[in-house]
Amino acid sequence: MANNKFYGYSPKKEESKIGWENSTMGIGTRLDRINPYEFRKGMDYELTSMGCARLQESTPEEREKATESVIKNLESHGGYYTSLITYETLFRNTKGVKPSFTAWLKTQEDTKMMEVKVGDKSTKHSKDNEMTDKLPKYTKSDYTVPFKTAALKEAIKTEIKKVLNEQEDEDFDDDIEKADKAAIKTAKKTKSSNRFDLEKEAIKNILYRGKKGKDSEYTEEEPAPKSILAIKDDMLQTYKSKFKGKEGGLDEYKALLKKTNEKFKKALEKHVKSFGEEGKGNKVTLNLIYGEDLPATIKLLGARLKELDKEEQEELIAKTNERREIASTDMTREQHIKLLEIIRENGISLREGAMGVKTYYEIAKAAYLEGVANGMKL
Secondary structure: OEEOOOOEEOOOOOOOOOOOOOOOOOOOOOHHHOOHHHHHHHHHHHHHHOOOOOHHHOOHHHHHHHHHHHHHHHHHOOOHHHHHHHHHHHOOOOOOOOOOHHHHHHOOOHHHHOOOOOOOOOOOOHHHHHHHHHOOOOOHHHOOOOOOHHHHHHHHHHHHHHHHHHHOOOOOOOOHHHHHHHHHHHHHHHHHOOHHHHHHHHHHHHHHHOOOHHHOOOOOOOOOOOOHHHHHHHHHHHHHHHHOOOOOHHHHHHHHHHHHHHOOHHHHHHHHHHHOOOOOOOOOOHHHHOOOOHHHHHHHHHHHHHHHHHHHHHHHHHHHHHHHHHHHOOOOHHHHHHHHHHHHHOOOOOOOOHHHHHHHHHHHHHHHHHHHHHHOOO
C-alpha cells in the first residue's frame, strides 16, 4: 500500500529490529535506514524509467518494483540517484568513449562520505553506534541555498569572454554602458526595418492614417479622408440618409458596399506584392486581407494585425533555436562541465535533485549559447 512519508510502499519481508518496541535506539526497518529525500528522488527516477509520469498514475506492482530497486541501490550508495543524475547530465552530449557510471562513481568524493567508522563492538550498544554513524548527516544548507542570479550572470559573462577571445582576434568590449547603448541602437535599427512591423504600419495607413503614415495626426476614431475607415463612416451616413426605410434599400446598400470595396482591391494587391512571398516574405495573401464587401475587408485587416504578432514570435523562436543550435556545435565537454562548476560556485548544490540542477543548468547553457552566438555574429 502507499506510504505517504516515502512516496512508495511498505516493502515486504521486513524484519523488525530490536530497539523501537523496547524504547531503545534500534536500526529500524530498511526504509528507516535511508535518506527520505534521496528515496523520493529515486522513486521519481525509477517510475519515469518505467513510463509513469507521476506516482499517482503508477500501479501497486510498479511502485513495489520501483521501491525495491531504489532501496537496493541506496543500500549500495547513499547518494546513488544524486550521483546518477549528475553523471547523466555531465555526459549527456558526450561523443565517443565515456566512463561507466560505476567507474565514474568511484572517482567521486561523495563515495568517501559513505565510509563509516565502526564503533567499539565491545560496548552494549555497538550496533546502535554503528548504525548511527552510517546515517548520512544533512544540514539545512545542503538543500536550501539561495540562488543569486547576479553572481551567476557575471560568472557566465566572464566565461563567454574567455571563449570569444580565443575564437576571435578582435577584442571583446566589456564596457557595460557602451555595450548597452550599442544594443539599444541596434534594436531600434532592427525594429525599424522589421518586415512584420513594416506590414503593420502599411495596414494602419490603409485603414485610417492615409498617405502621411506615422506622421499622420489621424486615428481610428478620426480616420483620414479617403481611408477605409473614413469611407465606412461615410457609407453609414449614406445609408441613414438615402437607404434607411426605403423598400429594397438594404439590398442597394449592400451592393454599394461591394462596389466601394472594389476600389481598394488594387491597393491591397500591391500590399500583398510588397509584403508577401514575392516581397518581404510574410505570409500575407489577398484572401487574408480582402473580403466580399467593405465591412469584411475591415475585419480581415484587423485580424491580420493580430496574426502578424504570432508570425513574428514564431520566427523569433525559430531563429533563436537555430542560432543556439549552431553555437552548441562549438561547445565542448569541458565547457559543459565548466557550466556546472559555475552553478556550484554560485551557491547551487549539485545534490539538490535532478529538476533543480537541470533548471539552473539550462538557464546557464541558454545564456552561454546566446553569448557565443552573438560573439560569432550568427
